[in-house]
Amino acid sequence: MNLSGKAVTQFMQYYKIPCEKTIIIFDDISLAPGNIRIKRKGSHGGHNGMRNIIALSGTDNFPRIKIGIGAKPTDWDLSDWVTSEFSENDFKKLGPAMKDAFSALKLILDDKIDEAMNLSNRKNV
Numbered sequence: 001m002n003l004s005g006k007a008v009t010q011f012m013q014y015y016k017i018p019c020e021k022t023i024i025i026f027d028d029i030s031l032a033p034g035n036i037r038i039k040r041k042g043s044h045g046g047h048n049g050m051r052n053i054i055a056l057s058g059t060d061n062f063p064r065i066k067i068g069i070g071a072k073p074t075d076w077d078l079s080d081w082v083t084s085e086f087s088e089n090d091f092k093k094l095g096p097a098m099k100d101a102f103s104a105l106k107l108i109l110d111d112k113i114d115e116a117m118n119l120s121n122r123k124n125v
Contacts, residue, residue, distance in 0.1 A: 005052035031068025034093025
């Protein structure tokens with residue numbers, strides 16, 4: 001995942017998809033589980049996969065859907081945290097979050113990113 005930029009940029013080049021039409025969906029430790037956030041573009045925000053995509057594409061002009069997985073406990077390694085199993089309580093929140101992310105994705109594909117952001121960029125849980 002940390003080196004996903006190679007696959008993403010090769011896909012974009014092969015299918016001739018511009019950055020602004022390439023939607024990146026990824027986890028975010030700064031969001032509580034069950035929350036999603038939509039952004040039109042922006043920095044990598046510390047996410048290594050996004051850092052790599054931006055570095056290899058040369059732009060941060062990617063719409064993105066961030067799905068909250070919650071903050072890393074202080075005694076955990078980040079890579080262990082993001083690859084660990086969810087607690088039962090957090091797992092229950094992910095189903096609705098996935099449905100929200102899918103709805104947002106459909107809106108973005110219909111060139112309605114502002115509507116997707118208005119519906120999604122609020123605290124859900």
